[in-house]
Amino acid sequence: MSLIHLTINGNKQTLDVPPMKRLLDVLREDLHLTGTKEGCGEGECGACAVLLDGDLVNSCLVPALQTNGTKITTIEGLSTTPTSGTDPLLPIPCSLLPALHPIQQCFLERGGAQCGICTPGMILATHHLLDKYPNPTMEQIQEGLAGNLCRCTGYMRIFESVQQAAQQLVVIP
């Protein structure tokens, strides 16, 4: 076992885990952050993508030891501000729910998410893409998301979601 100090979604954590344990499993099993999904488990599909010190990585290919001293952002960390008001369709007050990040909101509005397995990775890949290219061309969007496979949407709605997010985001929160 190895002691790992890292910051997850802004919270400092110390973990005692096997050093070769995949970051994906640390997130899901040790930290119960199950928003990060396992798809292929071999770096091809991007479902497990997270941000490691701001860089998009596939968490299935990162051993726990290599996260020592790093900052990790998962899908749970994108939206931190509670929503205000109430929604009659929800069984709990909105203040108990995190607000959607603008990228999430755009995926919701444009039908960029269907079954949802690829969605957390898609949204983090989009975040990474818009950090680099605030006004991406279609080619840049396609390349930036080439490592994220979706079997539902046919991708066009995802590309439209990204384009809408780019229009709405001047500076990424």
Added chain:
Amino acid sequence: MRSDVSQFALTAPPSLEAVLTTLAQDPGQHTLLAGGTEIMVALGVGRLTQKSLLSIHHLRELRFIGVDDNSIHIGSGTTFTDIRRSKAIAADLPLMAQSASWTGSVANQNRGTLGGNICNASPAADTPPVLLAYGATVTLISKSGTRTIPYADFHLGYKKTALRPDELLHTITVPRHVADYRHYIRKVGTRNAQAISKIALAAVAKLDGNIISDIRLGAASLTDRPVRCSAAEAALLNQPIDASNIDATVRAARAALATEAHPIDDIRSTAKYRAAVAGNLLEEFLRSLSV
């Protein structure tokens, strides 16, 4: 079946010196782990046989791109993202920038390293054909010193390299003065994004009028290792490429390439397809010179 991660030891020695000391103490007992884009895949599917691993991903001394008058020196820990961001590489080594751009996805390029791509020694890897065409050298370091060898001598067989068990790949050095050369690279995969090559060819050639005065060809998936196509090179050196001679030059080059092509049938393609397409790629390059 997935591996039991508790069976594997992974440590992060604090310096390159400490890594080399450990390798020298128990040569062959440890496997180096950089960006993890190969080893972690093997772990995930239960194929990782090495039980003791040394992480080198944090070693800043292996992550650099240095430029001098003659060469670009790339540390083995340099990621594909670093390579794609380098203005010097984009200007002087366009084939390397191109191959880095199609090595896996953005997430894999952020982690995968040039040294890992070379030392993993897959015959299908994207970077080796480029390094072979550019005539790169590699510097290997161990507790007992460093040595620099032509990269064309690095791959000895399927997944076999010239690295000794106590050695680490430190620097890849690529000559810069290829501006007056014509460049070519093409990778043939199942799809455009993050495919593994069925066949790939990288080439540089210098023309003296209509005569090929220098040529270097590197191929992936043509043999059991990344390979320099020396028979085809010999068949092309000092040969004419003008309109009246190009057909004969192409024929001779394809015949020579066929003698050194020993591809295999596997899940990605067939030997027959690979040999035929390798010839087509070479022909495409030669005819582009002729125009």
